[in-house]
Every structure is written in structure tokens, then in C-alpha cells.
Amino acid sequence: MFKKHVTEVNSSPLSGKDVKTLKKDIQTTYRLSDEQVKRLFPSKADLVVQKLSNKAKTFACTGENPLFFDPDGRGNVLLPTVYALWQCPELLPKIYTYSEVSPKVLGGADLFLQGFIVSDDSPGEFNSGDVRVVAVPGNPFPFALGTMETSSEAVATSGMKGKGLKLLHHYPDLLWGLGDKTTPDSSFTPLRIFPQAEQSSPAGAANGHAASPAAASKEPLAAAQSSQDPPTPSAGAPAAASTVADSKAEDAAEQDEPMSMDEIVERCLLGGLLAVPEAELPLMASDFYTKYMLPCRPSGANVDIKKSTYKKLSKLLTKYEKKGMLTQKLIRKQDYLATVDREHTGLQGAAAQAADDKAAAASQAEADAAESSQQAATGSSASGSVPRMDVTFMYRVPTSLKPIFGDAWTKEQLFSQAEVASHLREYNQEQGLAEGSEVKxxxxxxxxxxxxxxxQQAGNLDDFDEVLRRLLGKLQQFHRVLRQSPQGPVEVVRKGTPKNISIQMEDRQGGRKHITRVAHVESFAIEADDLATMLQRKLQTNASVTKLPGKTETDKEIALQGSVMQDVAKFLLDSYGIDGSFIDMKNRSKG
Structure with missing residues (x-):
């Protein structure tokens, strides 16, 4: 619920009576000791309640991190934030998942039952709607919180399949971003959560690793937690990170050799079979290729099945159908992926390989981040690549077109163009309107x-692409900007198309001086005040920030002394990955 752009609407201090009531409710609900309550809420600290733009409320000591939040703002329940969980990790029962699975959760995905680590004490007894936190074995600090989508009784009868936990809050979402953005230790990275034994030691300072302020305040608790043994995975569970690490040396020689196109498409297929949810089967083969196979392509590799010996997707699927990994069926003259045998030894081997690849990628990302940090500390020039920024167009569906999207439709739900096309195909199939590449x-x-x-009248035929184009034209367009920052992923969602950043240079004092104006950086998840501070320090110039004129305008303008138009554009590219296609530059000076 904190994936979209969330801002603070207002904040107000709590009265002494309300503070006592809040502390008593939290202590009773979570069975805290007096010492734990004092650790969370120092006796002389003032408490404030913040109202957010998504109707949620947060509670915190003045000037400190948000500790608890009310998801709907109605006072029905108070849930701890990750900041509170890092101070008191045992506030709620834990569910353990694999370190290799954590990147999915960090990206905002719900946790499926297949991602749970099953042991004698995990996940334990639970009912649908129960609140649980998520952690990685060997790391006492939870990194996510959510509600169970099923019960332990249902799991016992139907098995560990389907959605297990609906995510409410996680590191590093926008609720975490409302705090000071610290983490317990170096085992927490924006890309993955590691066991503490792999990333940091209890005596971090003694080993030369500087602990964050938040970590320093939690050292006694971390020491107490480290004495507890993490859950031991059952025999049927996938291999843990330590097992995967043992096979890295054996695969290193193979990874150095370039992969053939056959190997690439086969790896994409296996990855897609592992990723496709059971709930989406049967799935049109072309949709399976686009949504699940292509995202599994190796880094830096291009996928063109026509350049492989298979030539067609149908031949590739038929080969693996003969191996018993999948089954196909023909529905209204269209090829569909019908079932996937997830217990097949070939898929289990692919799962281990995928875990290995993720571990290697995360380790490389950590090494690159450490190198960049070291270079920044020593003042050396940056040798890394430009930060990545993705701009995705999204669409909101009006009530009149709700039948096309079925149960996936909600008033606030946003769909990508690929998802719109997928729902349109499914609607055509269900209503019997699909006629090859045309729609009845x-x-x-x-x-x-x-x-x-x-x-056009009912019963006429029209091209699918034309129907899709018209459908997109009837939807309300949004855009989502996602970029990486040193503090983690940053996301902003706005209506319409992204407004280009404006950089203008003007004359001052009859042309003797110049001023450079920068506006609309908010479109790319950049705070104007923060950018002004960085540019002032980087360019050694004066900077001021003012609100742009206009009743409906919410963006701000940065005014920089001097002719620094090109310097600002280069800084936006080097620091945020914003290239010239998203920047409008105008030189209005006479010189």
C-alpha cells in the first residue's frame, strides 16, 4: 500500500491522554514489557500523528522515525513499521523465506506459499488475516510485514501452493522513506536481504565496518537474537543460499563461454515455467513468451527464437512437453500452456541454477555499490555506469470497461499496456470473440x-491491434518513474505523460550576469529542495527554490546563479540517469 507516491498531508501532536492510551494499546496488543515500551517511546518524548495521502496514519516521536501505522486511518489496528521491528524483532511471529526470494518482496510482490521455508516452528499455526513479518534465516531483523491470505488448516489439505502473504509494508518502500532511511546493518541492501553471517558480523565496528546510528542502538538486541538458531529447511525445500554458493566455482568456467541462441531460449523457457503462477494457467503461449520468458533472459543477451534451431515457440514447447515438464492445449485455434510439472527434476535443477544466478548478480551488485561508495569517499572519478531509470506508461480503467478486466479491476488499479492487451485477449476468448488475429x-x-x-456494428470483425489501440485511447493514462538511488528504489506515479524537465538560462543585470532556472524535476521522483542543495554544493553557486505560479501547479523551480545549463543537464544524467530526451533546454540570454 506504500508503492505509489505517498506524501504527508498534515501532522499534529498527541495530547498526554492520547499518548498514554496509544502506549497502553500497543503494550497490550503486542505484549510488550515496560522496558520495550520505553525503548520505542522514551518517557519525555513528544508523539505526533501524521496523516498520509493514502488515508493511512503514522505515529512517531517528534523528529524520529515512524514506529506504528494505521493502514486505513480508522483506528481498527496499529501495525509496526520496519523501524519498530528492528528495535523489537519479536513483536510479531516470523515467516522465513530464502535470501534469493527477498528481491521479489523488496520490489513489492506478495509472498507465495512456495517461498516459505518450512520447518518445525515456521510458519507455525495461522489463520487468514493474521499479521506476520518476513525474515531471512540467519538474520533476526524482519524486512516486511503483511496479512496471511490463507490458514494453516487450508495449507495442510491443499499443500504449499498459492498466495501466502499479502504485503502491507516493507523495506525500502515509501513508508520507510518517511524516516531517516537507515538499516539495521549491511545485510540489508535495496536489492536483497542477506543472512548476517554473510554480510556483517556482530562486532561490526571491530571488523572495520561502521554501523549506522539505528544499528548502534540495536546492538544489545541483535546480540540476544543472534544466539537463536534459525529454522532448518525441510528436506523438500529448495536449497539455501549456502548450498548455492558451493556450486559457483563449478559453473564459473561455463559462464565465461558465450551462450548459443538455443541455450538462451531454453533457459528463458525454464525460467518462465518456474515463474508463471498456477492461477494464470491455461495461458496463451504468446503471452507466456512475453510476460514470463523474456524477463528471464540472461543479462546482456538478446532473445530471438527465429535465430535458434527451433525457429518457432511451438516447437520449443513441444520438445519440453515430450520431456514431461509441461502440457499444451489448443483453445479456439490458439496454442495455450495448460499445466506445468513443478516437481520435474529438470525444473528443480533450473530452480537451483536460477538461485545461483540471483546470488551471483546480487553479490556483483553489492561489489559495484561498495566500489562506487569507496570512490565517492576518496573523491575519485566515477567509473560505474549511469544510474538506471525506467519510465512506464500505465492506464486506469473506467467503470464502463470493467467487464474486460474482470476480477482484476478496481477503481484505483493501474495496468501496463501489456496487461491491458492480456486482459483484452482473455475477454475475447471467454466471450468467443477471438477470430485468429481479428476480434468479433x-x-x-x-x-x-x-x-x-x-x-461498425456488433458481429463485425476488426483487427486486434486496432481494438487495442482504441481501448488504450479510452483509458486514463498515467506514467510511473522508477529509478535507483543510494537509499533504494524511488518511485513516482502521476497522471498523463511525464513532463520534461525544463532548464532555461536568462540574462540578469543587462547581460552582465546569468541565471539558470530548473523546473519539473518532481516528474522524475526528485525533490527540488534536495536537488538544489546538491547542485549548490556541486557547482559552487547560490541556489533558491520557489513554487511555480498557477493554481493547479504543485512543482517547484530552482534558480541557480550563473551559466550552468549544461552542467545541470550532465549532473541529471550522471546522478539520475535522465538523458536529453526528457530535458527541454532553452538559452534565452543574448550573449
């Missing part, structure tokens, strides 16, 4: 996608 129009299409003066 029904009353819904004619009434909503075509003008009254156009000749």
Missing part, C-alpha cells in the same frame, strides 16, 4: 470504442 465486436466494444457515425 460485441455491444461493449461498439458502444465504448467506436463513434456513432462509424459503420
Amino acid at each position: 465486436l460485441d455491444e461493449l466494444f461498439v458502444g465504448n470504442l467506436y463513434n456513432k457515425k462509424e459503420p
Whole structure:
């Protein structure tokens, strides 16, 4: 619930009576000792309540990190933030997952039952709706919190399949971003959560690793927790990170050799079979290729099945159907992936290989981050690549077109273009409207996608691409900007297309001096005040920030002394990955 752009609407101090009530409720609900309550809320600290733009409320000591939040703002429940969980890790029962799975959760994905580590004490007894926190074996600090989607009784009868935990809050989401953005120790990275034994030692300072302020305040608790043994995975569970690490040396020689196109498409297929949820089967083969195979391609590799010996996706699927990994079926003359045998030895081997790849990628990312930090500390020039920034167009669906999206539709839900196309195909199949590459129009299409003066009527055929184009034109467009920062992923969602950053240079004092104005950086998840501070320090110039004129305008403008237009553009590229296609530059000076 903290994936989208969330801002503070207002904050107000709590009265002494409300503070006592809040502390008593939290102590009773979570069975805290007086010492734990004092650790969370020092006796002389003032408490404030913050109202957020998504209707949630947070509670914190003045000037400190948010410790508890009310998801809907109605006072029904108070849940701890990761900052509170790092001070008191035993506030809620834990669910353990693999370090290799943590990147998915850090990206905001719900945790499926297949990702749980099953042991004598985990996940234990639970009912649907129970609150649980998520941690990695060997690391006492939870990194996510959510509600169970099923019960332990249902799991006992149906097995460990399906959605297990619906995510409410996690590191490093926007609720975490409202605090000081510290982490317990170096085992927490924006890309992955590691066991403490792999990333840091209890005596971090003694080993030359500087602990963050938050970590320093938690050292006694961390020492107490480290004495507890993490859960031991059952025999049927996937291999843990330590087992995967043992095979890295054996695979190093193979990874040095370039992969053939056959090997690439086969790896993509296996990765896709592991990733596709059971709930989406049967799935059209072309959708399976786009949504699940292509995202599994090796880093830096291009996938072109026509350049392989298979030539067609159908031949590739048929080969692995003969091996018993999958089954296909023909639905209205379209090829569909029907079932996946996840117990097949070939898929289990692919799962181990995927875990190995993730571990290697995360380790490399950590090494690159450490190298960049060291270079920044010594003042050396940056040798890394430009930070990555992704701009994705999203669409909100009006009520009139809700039938096309079925149960996936909600009033606030945003869909990517690929998801819109997928739902359109599914609707056509369910309604019997699919005619090869064409669509048989029904009353819904004619009434909503075509003008009254156009000749199309129910029963006519039209190209699928044309129907999709018209459908996208009827949806409300948004854009999502996702970029990486030293503190973790930063995301902003806004209506319409992204407004380009404006950089203008003007004359001052009859042309003797210049001023450079920068506006609309908020479109790319950048705070104008923060950017002004960095540019002032980087360019050694004066900077001021003012609100742009206009009743509906919410962005700010940065004014920099001097002719620094090109310097600002270069800084935006080097620091944020924003290239010239997203920047409008105008030189209005006469010189």
C-alpha cells in the first residue's frame, strides 16, 4: 500500500491522554514489557500523528522515525513499521523465506506459499488475516510485514501452493522513506536481504565496518537474537543460499563461454515455467513468451527464437512437453500452456541454477555499490555506469470497461499496456470473440470504442491491434518513474505523460550576469529542495527554490546563479540517469 507516491498531508501532536492510551494499546496488543515500551517511546518524548495521502496514519516521536501505522486511518489496528521491528524483532511471529526470494518482496510482490521455508516452528499455526513479518534465516531483523491470505488448516489439505502473504509494508518502500532511511546493518541492501553471517558480523565496528546510528542502538538486541538458531529447511525445500554458493566455482568456467541462441531460449523457457503462477494457467503461449520468458533472459543477451534451431515457440514447447515438464492445449485455434510439472527434476535443477544466478548478480551488485561508495569517499572519478531509470506508461480503467478486466479491476488499479492487451485477449476468448488475429465486436466494444457515425456494428470483425489501440485511447493514462538511488528504489506515479524537465538560462543585470532556472524535476521522483542543495554544493553557486505560479501547479523551480545549463543537464544524467530526451533546454540570454 506504500508503492505509489505517498506524501504527508498534515501532522499534529498527541495530547498526554492520547499518548498514554496509544502506549497502553500497543503494550497490550503486542505484549510488550515496560522496558520495550520505553525503548520505542522514551518517557519525555513528544508523539505526533501524521496523516498520509493514502488515508493511512503514522505515529512517531517528534523528529524520529515512524514506529506504528494505521493502514486505513480508522483506528481498527496499529501495525509496526520496519523501524519498530528492528528495535523489537519479536513483536510479531516470523515467516522465513530464502535470501534469493527477498528481491521479489523488496520490489513489492506478495509472498507465495512456495517461498516459505518450512520447518518445525515456521510458519507455525495461522489463520487468514493474521499479521506476520518476513525474515531471512540467519538474520533476526524482519524486512516486511503483511496479512496471511490463507490458514494453516487450508495449507495442510491443499499443500504449499498459492498466495501466502499479502504485503502491507516493507523495506525500502515509501513508508520507510518517511524516516531517516537507515538499516539495521549491511545485510540489508535495496536489492536483497542477506543472512548476517554473510554480510556483517556482530562486532561490526571491530571488523572495520561502521554501523549506522539505528544499528548502534540495536546492538544489545541483535546480540540476544543472534544466539537463536534459525529454522532448518525441510528436506523438500529448495536449497539455501549456502548450498548455492558451493556450486559457483563449478559453473564459473561455463559462464565465461558465450551462450548459443538455443541455450538462451531454453533457459528463458525454464525460467518462465518456474515463474508463471498456477492461477494464470491455461495461458496463451504468446503471452507466456512475453510476460514470463523474456524477463528471464540472461543479462546482456538478446532473445530471438527465429535465430535458434527451433525457429518457432511451438516447437520449443513441444520438445519440453515430450520431456514431461509441461502440457499444451489448443483453445479456439490458439496454442495455450495448460499445466506445468513443478516437481520435474529438470525444473528443480533450473530452480537451483536460477538461485545461483540471483546470488551471483546480487553479490556483483553489492561489489559495484561498495566500489562506487569507496570512490565517492576518496573523491575519485566515477567509473560505474549511469544510474538506471525506467519510465512506464500505465492506464486506469473506467467503470464502463470493467467487464474486460474482470476480477482484476478496481477503481484505483493501474495496468501496463501489456496487461491491458492480456486482459483484452482473455475477454475475447471467454466471450468467443477471438477470430485468429481479428476480434468479433460485441455491444461493449461498439458502444465504448467506436463513434456513432462509424459503420461498425456488433458481429463485425476488426483487427486486434486496432481494438487495442482504441481501448488504450479510452483509458486514463498515467506514467510511473522508477529509478535507483543510494537509499533504494524511488518511485513516482502521476497522471498523463511525464513532463520534461525544463532548464532555461536568462540574462540578469543587462547581460552582465546569468541565471539558470530548473523546473519539473518532481516528474522524475526528485525533490527540488534536495536537488538544489546538491547542485549548490556541486557547482559552487547560490541556489533558491520557489513554487511555480498557477493554481493547479504543485512543482517547484530552482534558480541557480550563473551559466550552468549544461552542467545541470550532465549532473541529471550522471546522478539520475535522465538523458536529453526528457530535458527541454532553452538559452534565452543574448550573449
